[in-house]
Amino acid sequence: MRWCLLLLCVRSCFGSYSPDEVLNLPGLSTRLNFRQWSGYLQASPGKHLHYWFVTSQRNPVKDPVVLWLNGGPGCSSLDGFLSENGPLHVNDDGSTLYINKYSWNKVANVLYLESPAGVGFSYSDDQNYATNDDEGFAVGNGLSSLYYNDQSLVYFGYYHGLFGDTLWNRLNRYCCKSGSCNFFNNTNINCRETLEEVFMIIYNSGLNMYSLYMDCAGGVQKTNMRFLKDLQNLFQFYQFEVVEDSNDSSNLVPPCINGTAQNAWLNRADVRKALHIPQFVPTWDICSDVVGEKYERVYATMRDFYVKLLSKGLRVLVYNGDTDMACNFLGDNWFVHSLNQKKTQDYQPWIYNKQVAGFYEQYGNLTFLTVKGAGHMVPQWAPAQALKMFESFLSNSAY
Known part of the structure; x- marks a missing residue:
C-alpha cells in the first residue's frame, strides 16, 4: 500500500553541499530554473538514506522546505519525484525527461527521501533492513486506522x-x-x-x-x-x-501501475553517476521486497499522534483521491471524525478552473479534503488540482 506523508518546516532552512549538487542529468535537454542536489544522509550509524533535493522555482530563500515520503511500506520517494509531483518526469521511452508544469517545487523547496534503508538507493552497511513504524503536515491517501x-x-x-x-x-x-x-x-x-x-x-x-x-x-x-x-x-x-x-515473486511494481520508464532511467549507469549513487548499491526498484517482508506494524491507529500534533498547534491536511480502494476516502473521513475536533467548516465543494475539484471540511487546524476522480497517487492523476490544494495548504488560504 502506498501513501505519502508531507512535513513542512516552519522556516526555509536553505543550504547546499557542493559535492552533491547535480549539474546535469542524462536525457534532459532543457535548462532548469532551479538547483538540485542528490546524495546520502546518515540517519544512524551504518544507515545511509538517499535524498534528492530541489529548490523552489519561486523564491528558494523564503519558500518553505517540504519533505516528501512515499510509503508502502518500502516504496521509493523517487517514484513520487518522477511520476507524481517532482519537477522532472520520465518519458515512456525510459531515456528522456520532460518538465512537469505542475511540480510542487514551483512554490516550495522539496526534499525527496528514500526511507527506510533498503528502499530505492538507500542502504545499510550491515544489510539489516528490519523496521517499524514544523509548521504542519499532510497525509495523502494514508492508512491512518x-x-x-x-x-x-x-x-x-x-x-x-x-x-x-x-x-x-x-x-x-x-x-x-x-x-x-x-x-x-x-x-x-x-x-x-x-x-x-x-x-x-x-x-x-x-x-x-x-x-x-x-x-x-x-x-x-x-x-x-x-x-x-x-x-x-x-x-x-x-x-x-x-x-x-x-x-511472480519478484514483481514488486504495484498492480496496474506501469513503472517501466522510471526503472529503466534510474538504473542507467550515467544516471546513477549523475545522482552520485555508489557502484555497490543494488539496482533501483519502485518498492523493496526486503523492507516489506521485515516491516513490523506497531500501531493499528495513528490517532494519538494526530491528537498530540494538533495540540501543538500544527496545521494538518488529510487528503484523498476518492476512487482509491487501497486506502479509501471514507475510512480516512471517519478517522478524522474520530479525532473529536470542533468543526469550523461544513462539508462543501472546492473549485478548480470553474469545476468542482472535490470536497472538504475543516476542524480548526485540521482539514479533510477529497480530490474528485483521482486515485491513490493524487499528484499523478490530478496534477493541476493537487498543486492548487498544495498551494492553499502552504499559504493557509481558502481551498
Whole structure:
C-alpha cells in the first residue's frame, strides 16, 4: 500500500553541499530554473538514506522546505519525484525527461527521501533492513486506522458495485446487529466466511485498486507480490489466505501501475553517476521486497499522534483521491471524525478552473479534503488540482 506523508518546516532552512549538487542529468535537454542536489544522509550509524533535493522555482530563500515520503511500506520517494509531483518526469521511452508544469517545487523547496534503508538507493552497511513504524503536515491517501479502513472498505465496495445484493444482505445478516456493523474483528463464523468472499472479490477482481475507474496498465493481470503485500493490510484479524504464485515473486511494481520508464532511467549507469549513487548499491526498484517482508506494524491507529500534533498547534491536511480502494476516502473521513475536533467548516465543494475539484471540511487546524476522480497517487492523476490544494495548504488560504 502506498501513501505519502508531507512535513513542512516552519522556516526555509536553505543550504547546499557542493559535492552533491547535480549539474546535469542524462536525457534532459532543457535548462532548469532551479538547483538540485542528490546524495546520502546518515540517519544512524551504518544507515545511509538517499535524498534528492530541489529548490523552489519561486523564491528558494523564503519558500518553505517540504519533505516528501512515499510509503508502502518500502516504496521509493523517487517514484513520487518522477511520476507524481517532482519537477522532472520520465518519458515512456525510459531515456528522456520532460518538465512537469505542475511540480510542487514551483512554490516550495522539496526534499525527496528514500526511507527506510533498503528502499530505492538507500542502504545499510550491515544489510539489516528490519523496521517499524514544523509548521504542519499532510497525509495523502494514508492508512491512518486499520479499523476504519476495514469498516469503510465494505461500504465502499458495495456502493461502487463490486458486491451484489445477495452478498450485501448476508453481510448485514451476519455482521450487523441493532443497526451497527462490525467488519473489523467479528467472531461470528458466518460473518467471517462472508467477509472472506468480499476479500476474494477484491483479490480476483482485476480492477485497478489504486484508481478504481482507470484501466489497469497492461490489461487485467494475475496478482503479483506487491498486490499480496497490500492485501495484508486488509482484514488482518481474520488472516485470510491467498495462494502465492512463486513465478511472480519478484514483481514488486504495484498492480496496474506501469513503472517501466522510471526503472529503466534510474538504473542507467550515467544516471546513477549523475545522482552520485555508489557502484555497490543494488539496482533501483519502485518498492523493496526486503523492507516489506521485515516491516513490523506497531500501531493499528495513528490517532494519538494526530491528537498530540494538533495540540501543538500544527496545521494538518488529510487528503484523498476518492476512487482509491487501497486506502479509501471514507475510512480516512471517519478517522478524522474520530479525532473529536470542533468543526469550523461544513462539508462543501472546492473549485478548480470553474469545476468542482472535490470536497472538504475543516476542524480548526485540521482539514479533510477529497480530490474528485483521482486515485491513490493524487499528484499523478490530478496534477493541476493537487498543486492548487498544495498551494492553499502552504499559504493557509481558502481551498
